Amino acid sequence: xxxxxxxxxxxxxxxxxxxxxxxxxxxxxxxxxxxxxxxxxxxxxxxxxxxxxxxxxxxxxxxxxxxxxxxxxxxxxxxxxxxxxxxxxxxxxxxxxxxxxxxxxxxxxxxxxxxxxxxxxxxxxxxxxxxxxxxxxxxxxxxxxxxxxxxxxxxxxxxxxxxxxxxxxxxxxxxxxxxxxxxxxxxxxxxxxxxxxxxxxxxxxxxxxx
Numbered sequence: 001x002x003x004x005x006x007x008x009x010x011x012x013x014x015x016x017x018x019x020x021x022x023x024x025x026x027x028x029x030x031x032x033x034x035x036x037x038x039x040x041x042x043x044x045x046x047x048x049x050x051x052x053x054x055x056x057x058x059x060x061x062x063x064x065x066x067x068x069x070x071x072x073x074x075x076x077x078x079x080x081x082x083x084x085x086x087x088x089x090x091x092x093x094x095x096x097x098x099x100x101x102x103x104x105x106x107x108x109x110x111x112x113x114x115x116x117x118x119x120x121x122x123x124x125x126x127x128x129x130x131x132x133x134x135x136x137x138x139x140x141x142x143x144x145x146x147x148x149x150x151x152x153x154x155x156x157x158x159x160x161x162x163x164x165x166x167x168x169x170x171x172x173x174x175x176x177x178x179x180x181x182x183x184x185x186x187x188x189x190x191x192x193x194x195x196x197x198x199x200x201x202x203x204x205x206x207x208x209x210x
Contacts, residue, residue, distance in 0.1 A: 038096050046106075072183065072195050073194060075087055077200065078200060099152055101153075103155065105156055107158045107162055140185070158199070170201060171204060187206070
């Protein structure tokens with residue numbers, strides 16, 4: 001089921017971020033208009049299996065991402081219902097030029113947020129960064145500055161992997177609470193990008209954003 005959607009908020013709630021001059025991503029060279037295509041960093045996405053039905057869900061997701069320019073979208077449901085497959089189908093059929101970059105990351109192996117942010121920042125810089133910020137706040141500032149400049153779709157698959165199992169309280173596991181900060185700031189600030197989550201359970205902070 002498609003459980004939550006948070007569209008961009010008003011300009012009055014714009015999230016102002018800054019990045020140190022030492023931590024600014026190199027500008028990307030725009031391709032000629034005739035060569036514009038959808039750049040996707042699949043990384044650890046599973047192989048796409050056959051997809052049938054769920055056209056209403058796909059249409060709704062496309063509406064939120066393309067027309068409404070939602071800042072935060074979640075696909076929730078029990079294990080095995082096809083959340084990941086639906087997300088892959090959505091990404092594979094996004095029209096060229098809809099996003100500057102799509103970055104897919106799985107949370108099955110529970111990467112700490114700093115490690116995840118490093119892979120995002122390197123993907124945004126086409127792996128050209130020799131030096132990355134050390135602190136989480138500095139990494140987030142660099143990410144959000146770039147997020148304002150480019151329209152990106154960030155996909156986090158299997159969010160429940162970093163949440164406390166069996167409690168149904170929407171709490172993150174110890175050491176992963178900073179993911180809540182990432183989700184909260186992505187959902188509350190105005191920007192051109194989108195964070196797409198697949199999960200069996202909604203984080204408590206996300207419920208407050210609804």
